[in-house]
Amino acid sequence: MKYLFGPVNSRRLGRSLGVDLVPIKTCSLNCIYCECGETTNCTDAIAEYVPTAEVVDELRECLQACPLLDVITFSGFGEPTLHSGLGEIVAFLRREFPEYRVALLTNATRFDDPDVRRAVLAIDVIIPSLDAAGEDAFRKIARPAPGITAKRIIRGLVELRREYRGEMILELFIVSGINDTEDELKKLKEAIAMIGPDRVHLNTLDRPGAVEWIQPAPMDRLRFVADFLAPYPVEIVGKPAHAGPVRPAGGDVANTIVATVARRPSTLEDLSSALGLPAADVNRTVTRLMNDGVLEKRQSGRGNFYCLRERT
Numbered sequence: 001m002k003y004l005f006g007p008v009n010s011r012r013l014g015r016s017l018g019v020d021l022v023p024i025k026t027c028s029l030n031c032i033y034c035e036c037g038e039t040t041n042c043t044d045a046i047a048e049y050v051p052t053a054e055v056v057d058e059l060r061e062c063l064q065a066c067p068l069l070d071v072i073t074f075s076g077f078g079e080p081t082l083h084s085g086l087g088e089i090v091a092f093l094r095r096e097f098p099e100y101r102v103a104l105l106t107n108a109t110r111f112d113d114p115d116v117r118r119a120v121l122a123i124d125v126i127i128p129s130l131d132a133a134g135e136d137a138f139r140k141i142a143r144p145a146p147g148i149t150a151k152r153i154i155r156g157l158v159e160l161r162r163e164y165r166g167e168m169i170l171e172l173f174i175v176s177g178i179n180d181t182e183d184e185l186k187k188l189k190e191a192i193a194m195i196g197p198d199r200v201h202l203n204t205l206d207r208p209g210a211v212e213w214i215q216p217a218p219m220d221r222l223r224f225v226a227d228f229l230a231p232y233p234v235e236i237v238g239k240p241a242h243a244g245p246v247r248p249a250g251g252d253v254a255n256t257i258v259a260t261v262a263r264r265p266s267t268l269e270d271l272s273s274a275l276g277l278p279a280a281d282v283n284r285t286v287t288r289l290m291n292d293g294v295l296e297k298r299q300s301g302r303g304n305f306y307c308l309r310e311r312t
């Protein structure tokens with residue numbers, strides 16, 4: 001499978017089959033906390049980055065086996081709404097596999113475009129991120145492609161909310177000292193009032209980010225932010241929504257581990273939970289992949305994370 005990964009136990013969505021529509025790492029932002037590393041192609045251009053027909057074929061092949069999933073999620077190595085075939089792929093899923101919920105993780109930079117908004121209207125859950133409403137803080141955290149501003153993102157989200165009937169969960173990624181000051185939080189609160197999401201999720205660093213210096217925000221700071229944003233329904237994102245066993249979509253454990261850690265660095269515990277296998281079995285495969293030079297280990301807040309080994 002080239003464009004599908006997982007299923008993984010998503011902290012918010014449960015057992016999630018990932019769909020990746022852009023090559024590593026194509027995004028309109030270069031967030032300092034990105035778990036996929038630095039953006040190498042920072043662009044807001046919309047294009048068919050990978051063949052739409054091949055993505056549809058992979059989805060058909062995978063879903064015909066009726067995998068046990070909570071959701072199919074557009075996410076991965078970059079920004080899915082940059083792909084010109086997103087609407088066509090969503091329509092395919094709705095038509096041929098209506099039993100599966102569909103979700104989109106997005107940086108919301110392209111919702112100023114009516115065609116992009118139209119492409120996502122049939123999705124069940126949209127989780128857009130908005131890390132700052134003030135331009136300075138936004139630039140520090142998101143390091144955007146030219147022309148992308150916090151104002152443009154907020155305008156696009158207001159338009160989307162007007163047209164979209166599904167669930168919208170706005171995600172705020174808290175970076176202590178940048179977007180959690182009272183001044184920044186006031187601007188964010190005003191933006192939330194304009195957009196009107198169903199819920200707000202507060203997130204902080206869980207895996208190694210794109211820059212070394214970023215640290216997770218402490219829990220008491222997250223609680224302060226949640227209280228500040230009241231009365232909006234704010235949740236601090238915690239444990240996986242579903243902790244049950246998940247079988248790899250492609251059936252091959254080593255390939256699934258490689259595809260998963262390529263998109264999100266994972267601990268042994270993460271991988272064991274995602275694959276529904278004892279940690280000892282996952283450890284055996286991970287050790288083999290380390291010995292073969294495929295994976296490497298990086299120490300970060302939650303422990304040892306396995307990532308694809310950087311080629312020199």
Ligand code: SF4
Binds near residue numbers: 029033035078106
């Ligand atoms: S976190 Fe998302 S929006 Fe930010 S650089 Fe990574 S893929 Fe792009």
